[in-house]
Amino acid sequence: MYNKEIRLVNMTRYVTPLREGGSLPAIVECDDGFDYVIKFRGAGQGVKALIAEFIGGEMARHLDLNMPELVFIHLVDTFSKSEGDEEIQDLLKFSEGLNLGMSYLSGAITYDPLVSIADPLAASKVVLLDSIITNIDRTHRNTNLLNWNKALWVIDHGASLYFHHSWDGWEEHAKRKFPMIKDHVLLAKATKLEEAKEFLKDKLTPEIIEGIVNLLPEDWLIDPSGEVSTDQKREVYKEFLNIRIKNIDVLTKEAKDAKG
Known part of the structure; x- marks a missing residue:
């Protein structure tokens, strides 16, 4: 847990x-x-x-x-x-x-793919995590990464999980690939995707996903229309993430193919 x-x-x-x-x-x-x-x-x-x-x-x-x-x-x-x-x-x-x-990381600088630090395993983890959560906003145009104390830091995942802007068809969305991974700013440095994949499989268990989702404040989940309960929303988030984690082999291959 x-x-x-x-x-x-x-x-x-x-x-x-x-x-x-x-x-x-x-x-x-x-x-x-x-x-x-x-x-x-x-x-x-x-x-x-x-x-x-x-x-x-x-x-x-x-x-x-x-x-x-x-x-x-x-x-x-x-x-x-x-x-x-x-x-x-x-x-x-x-x-x-x-x-x-x-x-607030005082003194941190925005990640620059040409000069900034990015450990290959960390880069690989970020690429696969973003594939799982469908994060469309980690590109060269907007990296949402920092270098602080000579290390890579990840920030800003607000553009992820975009399925929840329309609850219809979430199961189908969960099973899709993530072709936008080809634009990921860390893809070129993600040279340990297989190692990262095994790490993610071991760490992101259904119990861990349940624990994270259960920490969401109740009032963030209230549906003004009353059509979907807060408990139903929590279950959808859990199921969505667990489906995508189960498909990590497919997502890893997609990222490898995008690297060329």
Whole structure:
């Protein structure tokens, strides 16, 4: 079982927006004295982006990849009243409640495939993880990787699990290949795909997937239409991921073929 506990912290200060993010993430300070990059529930893709971010990030951590700590950040509406920027003001107002935070890695630099560090096994793990979670946003245009303390760090999995934007046909989607892996920024350095595949098979058991999904906050899973219960959604996430993990041989071959 996945026994990790996710800390809950309270936002105490909005520091600065990160304008390069399409959903206006920001650096904030919390009551534990640390800074975090916060992803807001009131942003474009709403809580579904936070769910994808959380599941992808915790799977990465369980695969021994460098992943900043994820925390739940509680935000109260009072912050919007002191913000001058109307866009940020609205974002804060609509993000009251639980949001997702990631430890801020001060001094980290964006991964550059021409000069940055990427261990072959770590690169291979990231490629296969992204195939499993259908992460479309780890390309040369937008790497969503950092180098920090002379090591590769993975961040930002919010564009993953895109099946959940339409629940219809999720089983068929789970069985598909992932042709967009050909554009993955780490593919050229992923020279240990077979070793990574065996590692993933051993580590990503149904019990681990269940433990990660069960950590999702209940209110992130509430369907406003009432058509799908929170328990049903948890089961779909588990089944989707387990189907894709079972198909890891096919996904590995696809990544190998894409390497040429």
